Amino acid sequence: METIRFDIDADGIATLTIDVPGQSMNVIGPDFLADLDAAITRIASEEGIKGAVIASGKDSGFMAGMDLKYFGSMLASADGQRPAPTAIFDNVFVLNQLFRRLETAGKPVACAIEGTCVGGGFELALACHRRFVGDSPKTQLGLPEILIGLFPGGGGSQRLPRIMGVQASLMYMLQGKLFRPAEAAMLKVVDGVVPQGTALAAAKDWVKANPTASTQPWDVKGFKVPGGAGGFNPAFVQTMAGALPMTLKQTQRNMNAPIALLSAVYEGITLPMDRAIRIESKYFAKVAADPQASNMIRTLFVNKQAAERGARRPKDEAKAPTTKLAMLGAGMMGAGIATVAAQAGMDVVLFDRDQAYAEKGKAHVEAVLSKRLGRGMTPEKMAATLARVTPTTDYAALAGADFVIEAVFEDVAIKAEVTKQVEAVLGADTIFGSNTSTLPITKLANAWSKPENFIGVHFFSPVEKMPLVEIILGEKTGPAAIAKALDFVAQIKKTPIVVHDSRGFYTSRSFGTYVQEGAELVGEGINPALIENAGKQLGMPTGPLAVSDEVSIELGVKIMTAAKKELGDAYVPQGSDDIMLKMVEADRLGRKNGKGWYDYPEGGKKHLSPVLGDLFPRADAQPDVEEVKERLLYRQLIECARCFEEGVLETPEDGDIGAIFGWGFAPYTGGPFSHMDTVGIAHVVAVLDRLAAAHGPRFAPTAQLREMAANGATFYRPVPSRAAA
Template identity: 90%
Template sequence: MNTINFTTDADGIATLTIDVPGQSMNVIGPDFLADLDAAITRIASEDGIKGAVIASGKDSGFMAGMDLKYFGSMLSSGSGDRPAPADIFDKVFTLNQLFRRLETCGKPVACAIEGTCVGGGFELALACHRRFVGDSSKTQLGLPEILIGLFPGGGGSQRLPRIMGVQASLMYMLQGKMFRPADAAMMKVVDQVVPQGTALDAAREWVKANPSAHTQPWDIKGFKVPGGAGGFNPAFVQTMAGALPMTLKQTQRNMNAPIALLSAVYEGITLPMDRAIRIESKYFAKVAADPQASNMIRTLFVNKQAAERGARRPRDEAKAPTKKLAMLGAGMMGAGIATVAAQAGMEVVLFDRDQAYAEKGKAHVEAVLKKRLGRGMTPEKLEATLARVTPTTDYADLAGADFVIEAVFEDVGIKAEVTKKVEEVLGADTIFGSNTSTLPITKLANAWSKPENFIGVHFFSPVEKMPLVEIILGEKTGPAAIAKALDFVAQIKKTPIVVHDSRGFYTSRSFGTYVQEGAELVGEGVNPALIENAGKQLGMPTGPLAVSDEVSIELGVKIMTAAKKELGDAYVPQGSDDIMVRMTDAGRLGRKNGKGWYDYPEGAKKHLSPILAEMFPRAAEQPDVEAVKERLLYRQLIECARCFEEGVLETPEDGDIGAIFGWGFAPYTGGPFSHMDTVGITHVVATLDRLAAAHGPRFAPTQQLRDMAASGATFYKPASMKAAA
């Protein structure tokens, strides 16, 4: 066996130690399936084997899900076309059959879990007759498949509800929520939590003491699902009747997997397990056959992991972890960066012109850490982390810093002044990163004697929660700066993308079009409520007007004014410019002053302001919601395409990751470039031409898109997905 070490002790207890070669984490692939098949046959057929324990041979944890290279092969036929759901069913049902054979092998099988156990690995554990887990705060268990466009396809959708009840299991599966060991034991998802490192011994002892415990509860006559199930059970009917509309509302009907999961649970829960797993595989194959799943897996899992592992890092540069960070600016962004850096073990000098502001920045760090007490944070760890942050107004305190991040006021002159003073202390050989969100890095780098050591490091607010960091290369940024910035991002466990310099870079520039198009629509007399609902139905986190209020209408006007001043005659005015100026002239600056597109009455829920109807009279004829959705979507798509044509983006991978994790672009699409490939570049060009004719040149297709449509090219080359680990 290549992936399982099969041994038997003197008591007849077989131990199956999973150790998939060439993988940092155990994953399910064809070799593992063949080895597990052979192992189950031995357990069932050899009289000398009294039972079995399944464990991991890797320190990284027990097991993750399916090897995505193998999963990708399931979704491709010899001709390159996607196979029909019926063909995929035959492939995916193999796993279900194996796990079913395991739980009906006639011998007790226990699972010894140490570390991470998720996806297909957790479904393997659920098919065992007893589950022991080592107690560790880092251990996570669960079925997170919904987060990448799938749902549990190895029996999880049928076993978990039979263990913990339909309502509770759906809450976990529909959210991709993880269990910690104690919670899993409380909900009977695992049978016993034991001291870390002892799960294998505990599992062996149980198998030895329980030779006849080889039948799952759901295979015993008279079994009842906890909490009840079936069309005549009021609680079950109420759960399912409520789950469907709630799921449709939350997903805006855009996601395939949650609805398929509900169907699989509803149809399978009262059937015998042999029939129930066929129901599950039927719906799983239907979801897998749709491009949505492939797109989401590629961006949200495969490419995201590749980015975090340094896919864009210069390979010839030595590792350059940050030990002491000079954090310039103690406002919300600076304090947030200081927080994640200190949590990662770095010494942080938090600099501001005013000591009170610097102290306030450290207080922010403390407040964030206190919220984590009891969730992996202890008072001792909090004190040690906080001790690593030194607030100061003295440039001399920056001495010894090996990386600088600047997050001062968005003004070229102010930034240049601070940059030069820092260089006097640290020297130009130190790597300097600017957290600007819009100002060109090439211009800011003029204040640093060695522009090859100057780079953009764009964080998103709130830093502690937002996963993306946009690394921006100036015209002269060198490989050492790129490596240093990417190593820093890896230290703080964020996801990086690498882009080239441009006003607004990639994320701010492309995201801004969503807000601008919302304003354009208001100016045309479209009902603001229609605009907001269309944005949410499109799959965006919130409507364009609401997000404009959050980031500040006034800030948008300041950025636009600065761009006009900088570009002069080269500036291309947008219809939204005048709309935003009218709003700020009317004192409607956004949420920060309690009035923008929305009103924010004290103690009451925000609501779209009735004054909008006076400022922007409603058109007699309103567009339908699909037309508004189309404009909001394609305005973003064309800007992303322009960034690609101009070289701001080098890869579609960075474009898709940046869009979803940077500004919340509809996750079900896999990102703008995945979406354009899926609907077809020819369709994209035709739609943009139609929108440009109706609404102006901002929708005009790029020449690159036209060339791609003519040649049949796509942003992504057809290929199988890479391995999951």
Template identity: 80%
Template sequence: MTTIAFDIDADGIATLTIDVPGQSMNVIGPEFLADLSAAIDRIGSEEAIKGAVICSGKASGFMGGMDLKNMETMLIPAHDGKLDMATLFDRVFVLNALFRRLETCGKPVVCAIEGTCVGGGFELALACHRRIVADNPKVQLGLPEILVGLFPGGGGSQRLPRITGVQTALMYMLQGKLFRPQEALGLKVVDELVPSGNTVAAAKTWLKANPAASVQPWDQKGYRFPGGAGGFNPNFVQTFIGATAMTMKQTQRNLNGPLALLSAVYEGATLPMDRAIRVESKYFAKIMADPQASNMVRTLFVSKQAAERGARRPKDLPKAPTAKLAMLGAGMMGAGVATVSAQAGIDVVLLDRDQAYAEKGKEHARSVLSKRLGKGMTPEKLEETLARITPTTDFAQLEGCDFVIEAVFEDTAIKAEVTKKVEAVLGADTIFGSNTSTLPITGLAKAWSKPENFIGVHFFSPVEKMPLVEIIVGEKTGPEAIAKALDYVAQIKKTPIVVNDSRGFYTSRCFGTYVQEGAELLAEGVGAALIENVGKQLGMPVGPLAVSDEVSIELGYKVMTAAKKELGDAYVDSAADAVMTKMVEMDRLGRKNGKGYYDYPEGGKKALWPGLADSFPLAAVQPSPEVVRERLLYRQLIECARCFAEGVLETPEDGDIGAIFGWGFAPWTGGPFSHMDTVGIATVVATLDRLTAEHGARFAPTEQLRDMAARGATFYGKAAAKEAA
């Protein structure tokens, strides 16, 4: 298998065209490494070659970096408990050594970039002597590795600071922020912009004019870092003081990648390049040796991409894209769904009980899209998108819609009434999706004559920003409904998970435990500030009390009341219920009415309500942060495990994706199932048993967990065994 086509023209310029077979985007794998090594040997040794151009043969772009799907297999040596770090370092250093050979081969090399060039692909570009990029605003360049638990390990952490300065390089690498062409040119990250399709010609023109430009700036005598570097340079020292403090705040010391990056840049900046890249590889090997990176890569990249490409879509069914959507309900959720659908080119009939409400829903779309003017959105495109949304109160206007999403008030009777009115117009052969966040789909489907065409499509607010859609399969939901829902989610470029029906499904049910445990702690007299700070230190976006305010304490109270009504004597009251009830009775409903666990003064910053200590008196002895952290974490873990044991979840991948992208479960873990596998199921069970004895049955481990612990099984091992069978 050849990944690089090698051609030499009459002027002695070699063109290396990268085209990795079987991949939609070029990626770095063993075959590419071997082919690039051979190509570098030819460039350096053949006198007829005066210089080289590296480009891509794929329309998708230049290169997407390392083959993350197979990275662990490539880099991690086989081991029985004790990892051979020397061998790991040698494997990690291969890419660094290869790029170093490229930039010191004695011939000038130009990278001609069309389309996406990120990660290891961009590190290859940085090792070239000139970077020429297509002047197209859709082109993306950069080093986003930090977003999946890694950091640039192919020389990027050393070359980017030497090109654009330490401060700028850290800002981009620590955020995983990408460059657009004009931005990259301004920061001197690239050298030249040319019209699309002309990068290779421009590269050859430069090579003919600069046959001796084969030495990188950092290999030339007298080179200095832009902005300065070294322990005695005030700018350099101030940069690291600020960067370290901000990184600690953002990561709460949970993430390995950012700290390794800071260390690699700090140490590497004081060394010549040959030593600097070895330092980088040392830290990269350390990152690879920890399960955190592989967990994050699997969930945030591999599993996410698989879900978006239809991993859970029923096979052998033809694609069923949505052309015209019936959006029932023009509130915040319905208006958001209408907005993203219209952006995807779908016509939307936005129906509400009142024309003014329906019009307001369309105005929401205008407001959201107007903020993107100048950022890829033009006035013409804005009007074209808005024209796809038709606000109405008339069910007859739903005629011709091929998919329905309902987002009316969370009341079974109201939903049933609307469902029947829609069926009268569209017929039961149309696929009907309900956006309910808690009501069981099987029950709601009774209002549709063909329950096999009824499915749950649970969005998260705000729809425009939240990446996840939870597809809920009722007892009678058929494969065509699943396929239709997943095809729609792909159209609007969201990430789907597929779960089976239950009260609260997966995300709402498990997210609720984080909020409930926060309320339990408050009821026991634990300080609100301690609860909130530990929640954030765990890696959650905000503390459990703050998030309860955001979604509304009143909503939680209503969900609890509805569950009590439906379950009757089977419902188990909790201290968290009493806290919610008391807050609602005091008219402290959350952010929506300006007062909840926090106060929300007009024009001021939110602050914890001082009256909390009066309403929920502080205990004389406060628990340690470690105790609070354990409870907040394990209360979520056990509920996720219950969902798996009960069949609500069918795969750990859906569980991990849904947790991180649905309710912000600590990303550093790779998700609850990755975390339980990493900690060890036996340890998880022992911890849960202790917490059950101390705090009650809500922490009780499932029989499935006990069985897995006894057998030494893991969730991902179980999934792999099921797939193999």
């Protein structure tokens, strides 16, 4: 066997040690399935084997889920087309059959879990008769498949409810929520939490002491699901009756997997396990066959992991971890960056114009850490982290820093002055990163003597929670700066994308169109409530007007005014410009002053302001919600396509990752480029032509899109040459 070491001790207990070669974490692939099949046959047939224990041979943890490259091959035939639904069912049912054979092999089987055990690995554990887990704060167990467009397809949707009850299990599976060891034990998901490193011994002891415990509870006559199940059980009916509308509301009917999961649980929970797992595989195959799952897996898992592992990092550059960070600006962004840097073990000099601001920045670090006490943060760890942050007003204190991040006021002159002061202390060989959301990096780099060492490092607020960092290359940014920035992002465990310079770069520029189109719609007299609901139904985290309030309408006007001044005649006016200006003139600046598109009464709930009807009279004829959704979606799509044609984006992978993790673009699509590929470029062009004819040139398709439509190309296959390199 290549993936499993099979050993039998003097007591007749077989130990199956999983160690998939070439993988940092054990995953389920064809070789593992073949080896597990052979191992189960031995366990069941050899009289000398009294029971078995399954463990991991890797320090990284027990096991993750399916090898996604293998999973993709299960969904494609030799010519690249998707096979018939029956063939997909046969492919995905293999794992279910195997785990069922394990739990009915007639011998007791225990699982020894040390470290991460998720997805298919956790489903393997659930198929064992007992589960023992080593107690470590880093250990996580559970079924997170819903987060990448799938649901548990190896028996998890049937075994977990039979162990912990339908209501509780659905709460975990529908959210992709993971268990810590103590929590898993409390919910009876594991049978024993033992000192770290002793799970194997505990599992062996149980097998030795229980030679006849080879039947799962659900295979015993008279078994009842904890909390009850079935159409005549009031609690079960109430749970399912509530779960469906809640899930539809949460997903806005856009996600396939959560509804399929509910169906699998509802239909399978009262059936014998052999029939229940067929129900599960039926729904799993249906979800897997839809492009939604493939798109989500590609962006949210495969490409995201590749980005975090350095897919865009210059290969010839030596590793350049940051040990001392010079953080310029102690506002919300600067303090947030200081927090994640200090947590990653770096020394941070937190610089601001006066000591009170700098101290306030460090107080922010302390406040964030305090909220994590008892959740992986100890008082000792908190004290050590805080000790690494030094607030100062003295440029000289920056000496020795090997990386600089600037997050001062969004003004070219102010940034230039700070940049020159820092160079006087550190020298131009130090890599300098500017955290700006709109100002061109090439222009800011003029203040640094070696522009090849100047780079954009765009964080999102709140820094501690937002997973994305947009790395922006100026015209002269060199490989050493790229490597340094990406190594820093890896240290703070965030996801990077790499883009080229332009006003607004990729994320701010493309996200801004969502807000702008919302304002355009208000200006046309469209009901603001319709606009907001359409945005949420589209799959965006919130409506365009609400997010405009949060970001600040006033800030949007300032950015627009600065762009007009900078670009002069080259500035392309937007219909939203006058609308946003009218809001600012009416002193409706956004949430910051308690009134924007919404009103924010003290102690009350925000609500769309009735004043909007006076500022922008309501049109007699209102569009259908689908029409509004289409405008909000395609205004973003065309801007993303422009960024690709212009070379702001080099890869569709960066475009999809940046959209979902940067501004919350509808995750079920896999991102704007995946979505355009899925619906077809010719369809995208046709819709854009129709919208451009009705609403103006902001919707006009790019030349590249037209060429792709004519050639049948897609973004994830070779595309025609760009208008600009």
